[in-house]
Amino acid sequence: MSLSEACDDLLSSGILHHEYGIPVLWPRTAPLVQKPDLETEYYHLNRDLATAVNRLVYLNRIDQLHQMDPQKVDEAFSDAFSAGPFKDMSFEEKERHLHGLTRFKTDTLTTDFLSMALPVLRSIYQENSALTDAEFTILNNLKKLYSHYNQHPANIRRLLDEYNTQTSKVLQEAALHAEIDTFLKTELVPNLSELESLNNDYLALQNTYDNKVTARESPSSDTVVKKLKQASLTCSRRLLRLSALCDLLPNLILCQASNWHSDKALLDVMNDCQDLAEKLEYVPDIFALSSRSVDEILKADLGDLAL
Structure with missing residues (x-):
């Protein structure tokens, strides 16, 4: 082989494009036995x-x-x-x-x-x-x-890197689950108790409303009007809080790592929040009770809000 032929053979091996490691000029492939x-x-x-x-x-x-x-x-x-x-x-x-x-x-x-x-x-x-x-x-x-330069799926270095990356992700996920669990225990449980208390208050206000509807044809004294206005203001505020809790509590439960479908308490909360939110949607003016007149309050139909 002449010198020029040897040079051409060397250049055809792709050595000019080599970037790192020991170049393999004429790789041998394993022939069939x-x-x-x-x-x-x-x-x-x-x-x-x-x-x-x-x-x-x-x-x-x-x-x-x-x-x-x-x-x-x-x-x-x-x-x-x-x-x-x-x-x-x-x-x-x-x-x-x-x-x-x-x-x-x-x-x-x-x-x-x-x-x-x-x-x-x-x-x-x-x-x-x-x-x-x-x-x-x-x-x-x-x-x-x-080999450090081989990206075969069975490469040990590649598997170790993937294992370390996966381990880091698992630790981060475990830390997030711990934070969510702590948040649910410190925030969700008290809110559930508050939701039950607000529901009881709402039932009491519903009874008051029914009584007012019964007596709406009779003249009302100033004292009764003031009490009714105060009750409507309290009802409006509490319904606003109920609406906010109906949005907050399902989101908190969905962020939990556990399966809430298998937890009866969490499932009941999700169902109650959904039912109450649907009822509140049918009474869009309920949040303006405090600004309405006594006659409008007495004529307002709040029957769909019964829990």
């Missing part, structure tokens, strides 16, 4: 090699022990099993323990674990050109999991 038997043979050969090396190390250590003074070997054996969990074991228990450790080292660790870990280690530390197809696939999957 044409001969899966080679991968299996490669796995078994590596496992046999690890087993043979482990056997060689074991025999070498046995040879070293044969060359040592037998008394020193006995002392080393006694020191190893005279402390920790071994000091209270019988000879048979120690022997079973040694056989178990040997099986773990030979079968589980050397034969199985190292054979499975070797492709992962090679995909991390070897050059791409020296990797098998399976190891190159492992490398690509590791990049998806741990």
Whole structure:
């Protein structure tokens, strides 16, 4: 390849648009495995090699022990099993323990674990050109999991960032729910009591109104007129407060985190507020009672306001 061709090949890789990290000039894609038997043979050969090396190390250590003074070997054996969990074991228990450790080292660790870990280690530390197809696939999957520049849905860094963000939102939501709960306990309950008291007052005023309607054809004295005007002013003020509470209380209940449909007390409040608000809508002039004449007050039809 000439120098000009090499330069053209390099520029075609997009290196001029590279922004951060180590540029990948000629990325290799993992081809389809044409001969899966080679991968299996490669796995078994590596496992046999690890087993043979482990056997060689074991025999070498046995040879070293044969060359040592037998008394020193006995002392080393006694020191190893005279402390920790071994000091209270019988000879048979120690022997079973040694056989178990040997099986773990030979079968589980050397034969199985190292054979499975070797492709992962090679995909991390070897050059791409020296990797098998399976190891190159492992490398690509590791990049998806741990690369700082990969936005794959399974990327660990991305998942941690999303987890931290979600945790922060959950904490904020919990704080808001606590504030709403406190507000409902300190504000809603007293208002419910006040609403019940106002309802009782309204019923009393309704009785007064009915009596006044009965006697509206008879002449009224100045004292009765003054009392009626005062009662109409009180009624107007209290109905204004009832109207405001009919708007406020449902909004407070809707802001609560719990399901108000399943709370009988809150559901009753919502229904009562809705019924009363609908009744108040049919009497739009009720809020001007204080400015009306005695005859107009007596003739006003307030029957729809009965709770």
